Amino acid sequence: MTLKKNILALRQKKAIIEKGGGDKAIEKQMAMGKMTARERILALLDADSFHEYDMFVEHEERNFGMEDKVLAGDGVITGTGTISGASVCVYAQDFTVMGGSLGLKHARKITKIMDHALKMKMPCIGINDSGGARIQEGIGALAGYGEIFWRNTMASGVIPQISVILGPCAGGAVYSPALTDFVFVVENISKMFITGPNVIETVLGEKISQEDLGGARVHAEITGNAHFYALTELECLDQIKELISLIPHSNQQKAIPAKPAKPTFKKNIEKIIPSDPKQPYDVREIIFALADDSKFLEIQELWAPNIVIGFGRMKGETVGFVANQPLYLAGVLDCDASDKAARFIRFCDAFNIPIITLEDMPGYLPGVDQEHAGVIRHGAKMLYAYSEATVPKITVILRKAYGGGYIAMNSRHLGADFMFAWPGAEIAVMGPEGAANIIFRKEIMEAENEDAMRQQKVQEYIEKFANPFVAASKGYIDAVIEPLETRELLLHALEVSKNKDDYRPAKKHGVPPF
Amino acid sequence: MSKSRKVNITDLNNMSKINNNPDFVDFAVTARKYKTQLTKKYKSRKVWSNPSPYEIQSYIPGTIIQVPVEEGQIVKEGELLLIIEAMKMMNRIQMPFTAKIKKINVTVGSKIPKDMIMIELEGTED
Numbered sequence: 001m002t003l004k005k006n007i008l009a010l011r012q013k014k015a016i017i018e019k020g021g022g023d024k025a026i027e028k029q030m031a032m033g034k035m036t037a038r039e040r041i042l043a044l045l046d047a048d049s050f051h052e053y054d055m056f057v058e059h060e061e062r063n064f065g066m067e068d069k070v071l072a073g074d075g076v077i078t079g080t081g082t083i084s085g086a087s088v089c090v091y092a093q094d095f096t097v098m099g100g101s102l103g104l105k106h107a108r109k110i111t112k113i114m115d116h117a118l119k120m121k122m123p124c125i126g127i128n129d130s131g132g133a134r135i136q137e138g139i140g141a142l143a144g145y146g147e148i149f150w151r152n153t154m155a156s157g158v159i160p161q162i163s164v165i166l167g168p169c170a171g172g173a174v175y176s177p178a179l180t181d182f183v184f185v186v187e188n189i190s191k192m193f194i195t196g197p198n199v200i201e202t203v204l205g206e207k208i209s210q211e212d213l214g215g216a217r218v219h220a221e222i223t224g225n226a227h228f229y230a231l232t233e234l235e236c237l238d239q240i241k242e243l244i245s246l247i248p249h250s251n252q253q254k255a256i257p258a259k260p261a262k263p264t265f266k267k268n269i270e271k272i273i274p275s276d277p278k279q280p281y282d283v284r285e286i287i288f289a290l291a292d293d294s295k296f297l298e299i300q301e302l303w304a305p306n307i308v309i310g311f312g313r314m315k316g317e318t319v320g321f322v323a324n325q326p327l328y329l330a331g332v333l334d335c336d337a338s339d340k341a342a343r344f345i346r347f348c349d350a351f352n353i354p355i356i357t358l359e360d361m362p363g364y365l366p367g368v369d370q371e372h373a374g375v376i377r378h379g380a381k382m383l384y385a386y387s388e389a390t391v392p393k394i395t396v397i398l399r400k401a402y403g404g405g406y407i408a409m410n411s412r413h414l415g416a417d418f419m420f421a422w423p424g425a426e427i428a429v430m431g432p433e434g435a436a437n438i439i440f441r442k443e444i445m446e447a448e449n450e451d452a453m454r455q456q457k458v459q460e461y462i463e464k465f466a467n468p469f470v471a472a473s474k475g476y477i478d479a480v481i482e483p484l485e486t487r488e489l490l491l492h493a494l495e496v497s498k499n500k501d502d503y504r505p506a507k508k509h510g511v512p513p514f
Numbered sequence: 515m516s517k518s519r520k521v522n523i524t525d526l527n528n529m530s531k532i533n534n535n536p537d538f539v540d541f542a543v544t545a546r547k548y549k550t551q552l553t554k555k556y557k558s559r560k561v562w563s564n565p566s567p568y569e570i571q572s573y574i575p576g577t578i579i580q581v582p583v584e585e586g587q588i589v590k591e592g593e594l595l596l597i598i599e600a601m602k603m604m605n606r607i608q609m610p611f612t613a614k615i616k617k618i619n620v621t622v623g624s625k626i627p628k629d630m631i632m633i634e635l636e637g638t639e640d
Contacts, residue, residue, distance in 0.1 A: 205625035330548035368562035433545035
């Protein structure tokens with residue numbers, strides 16, 4: 001009967017720990033509109049798939065009255081489970097246990113599950129809901145953060161790392177999410193900042209609410225720190241499941257293919273782009289017209305919307321799309337758009353995901369603010385990312401490809417494997433108006449009717465140069481294609497580049513313009 | 515199709531709707547102007563203005579600790595104009611060139627934001 005007694009004791013012990021900070025703290029958590037850490041894990045993973053690790057870990061702090069405190073699981077739940085049948089590692093900070101504060105043992109539970117994820121080649125999903133460093137533990141808490149950051153860096157490019165911000169994440173804690181591949185935020189629940197409103201007010205006299213300083217919307221729209229923005233926790237967990245289904249689970253694998261499916265988008269691809277080159281359209285419609293089932297998971301939808309990035313499938317296989325978006329800022333490249341695209345390209349390259357670039361690009365955003373913000377350095381990130389990438393790289397020029405932007409958007413010169421252009425594409429050093437003004441300055445100035453002459457010269461330039469055939473005659477464009485052929489040619493290009501093997505000089509690592 | 519959190523996707527099939535939609539503006543990138551929407555960040559960007567050497571601006575927010583000059587006083591280049599405490603450091607602001615103090619916009623103890631014109635100068639007669 002001793003075994004039975006022991007089993008009952010174990011169950012009792014587990015039941016207590018599973019209650020986290022206890023009923024009162026759970027009530028408080030719910031009053032804030034938040035799920036508990038355990039509820040979140042169970043809602044994220046397939047039913048009955050969660051296996052918890054290190055449930056009985058306890059802190060070892062002996063100062064400031066901590067010696068008498070028992071903290072369930074030291075404030076964090078860790079373990080493994082499956083999402084749509086695929087194994088993942090997960091941890092969730094438990095705000096009901098001493099505010100989810102991070103002490104050394106709490107951190108060591110996290111680093112242990114991270115090590116496991118890296119060794120076993122599983123994605124690692126971290127749910128953050130923590131008041132920050134456990135001050136009583138002092139340097140122990142700092143050591144804990146540092147050990148997490150180090151592992152984030154080691155795992156970068158090997159396994160996908162996902163951070164979910166479902167509560168406060170402030171001070172040093174923000175840097176783990178920042179080092180991971182995808183950050184998820186939820187309206188009214190996520191709060192992320194290095195220094196909070198209190199410090200800012202004391203030091204600088206600036207009054208700002210937590211929401212305006214580092215709420216979900218701010219990170220989704222202004223800072224670009226967040227990749228996915230949801231209105232509820234459940235919607236956020238669904239977004240994670242969708243992402244996990246689309247990406248490979250390590251750099252040695254490919255994403256699990258889906259059943260190939262034709263696009264379902266009703267609009268004719270030839271009807272999407274307006275004939276007037278000054279008029280906008282939504283480039284996502286082109287993606288819908290090309291991708292399997294017309295499904296597209298957009299990343300960083302609200303930040304730098306002048307460039308669109310995200311995942312879709314082509315004949316069942318995951319691809320990354322990068323597309324200029326004429327709907328915002330005419331689809332120019334600027335600091336943020338370059339940062340956004342460059343990071344995405346590097347993710348795709350690290351995880352064997354072919355990149356399809358859809359180009360309609362008027363140039364770089366002019367402005368003192370852009371120049372002073374370092375658009376040179378930021379813009380260079382994109383050149384670097386495309387040049388460095390060895391995955392299949394395919395570009396379709398839809399309409400405009402002007403100047404530096406033509407080079408930056410995965411041109412042949414940066415190593416594109418396939419360059420397609422639609423027949424209306426304008427591939428030129430700049431727009432016809434600007435070019436004519438410079439080349440024919442003298443003729444225009446000396447003409448009796450300057451405007452008429454300018455119009456005539458612009459027209460001449462359009463006929464001679466604002467087309468895809470000059471570039472095609474030099475072999476920079478492989479084929480000028482009809483819009484309706486695009487999907488077939490993309491499938492062909494992906495098929496023939498399946499075994500692509502690209503040479504890069506041996507190096508420890510490059511030095512990109514971070 | 516993925517759910518969109520954007521305010522709304524305009525009916526792009528109807529160009530007259532775009533032309534009448536106040537969200538869409540004429541946006542010059544080079545010589546050509548494109549119909550497009552602006553982002554929140556673009557709209558709230560700081561528009562550049564040339565700084566005047568006669569305006570002493572705060573380069574950091576902080577608290578004014580000392581103002582050892584008076585309006586109307588002529589101060590020599592390099593002499594102390596102000597001390598601002600910011601990030602636990604005492605920042606000594608010196609006179610950039612010899613000039614007359616036209617106006618002082620701060621007092622000891624006041625908390626000031628970044629880019630505030632703290633002191634205005636004018637040239638001396640000679």
